Amino acid sequence: MAVTGISDQEQISGEIASIQAEYEAGLANGAAVNNRTVLDYPPYRSSLLRHPTKDLHHSDPETIELASPAFGHRDVDGVESDLTIQHSGEPLGERIVVTGRVLDGDGRPVRNQLVEVWQANAGGRYIHKRDQHPAPIDPNFTGTGRTITDDDGNYRFVTIKPGAYPWRNHTNAWRPAHIHFSMFGNAFTQRIITQMYFPGDPLFPLDPIYNSIVDPAARARLVANYDHSLTSPEWSLGYRWDIVLTGQQSTWFESEGVDA
Numbered sequence: 001m002a003v004t005g006i007s008d009q010e011q012i013s014g015e016i017a018s019i020q021a022e023y024e025a026g027l028a029n030g031a032a033v034n035n036r037t038v039l040d041y042p043p044y045r046s047s048l049l050r051h052p053t054k055d056l057h058h059s060d061p062e063t064i065e066l067a068s069p070a071f072g073h074r075d076v077d078g079v080e081s082d083l084t085i086q087h088s089g090e091p092l093g094e095r096i097v098v099t100g101r102v103l104d105g106d107g108r109p110v111r112n113q114l115v116e117v118w119q120a121n122a123g124g125r126y127i128h129k130r131d132q133h134p135a136p137i138d139p140n141f142t143g144t145g146r147t148i149t150d151d152d153g154n155y156r157f158v159t160i161k162p163g164a165y166p167w168r169n170h171t172n173a174w175r176p177a178h179i180h181f182s183m184f185g186n187a188f189t190q191r192i193i194t195q196m197y198f199p200g201d202p203l204f205p206l207d208p209i210y211n212s213i214v215d216p217a218a219r220a221r222l223v224a225n226y227d228h229s230l231t232s233p234e235w236s237l238g239y240r241w242d243i244v245l246t247g248q249q250s251t252w253f254e255s256e257g258v259d260a
Ligand SMILES: [Fe+2]
Pocket: 120, 175, 178, 180, 259, 260
């Protein structure tokens, strides 16, 4: 599809709707559910020239890539899972706990898994030279953390709810609030990256990245649940989000190069 000029939200939303309608018509005619992201997804303008166009091939990694890196509890400090204590003062924003389990396709816990997160601050600003939009940097918030899953596959982060932020996919394009997640498996070759969203975000229907997962159930698996049992009095709100690595209920994972 040839795309010229900068599109507006109405045009992007129209394209999202027509792709969605095409997918749902296919389902009605017996097509298979597609749990994966659609790589050739024109509304996601900034991916048009860089999404994969060839079929994937299995690589034959060197032995060292299959065995490294090997992360253990000694390598990751417990305080690294609290993004609110990395500086001398409290970061601004809504303090939250995000927790859940990393599971395989059969529901078994994935233990000792390195889970890394990165996110914008409460104002929707990243500490990154490419993010120069006029929202404040928070001197008490870097926006990165990591942890190791326990024997039941649990991870837990304390952080600040990120803000929505603008990006230049089209005119007036805004990303729904999200936290980026990475899991390494046991080797670099197994790394997977995805995004967690917050329930009820009004930007969901407008966002081409979120909607490039055309199956509604697969999209919904990227949205955390608010969980009042995880909310602490006078302290923080709690969200639960499980990550399923394989199988029909798997979480969607993005390909390398998604940078929003
Ligand atoms: Fe982001």
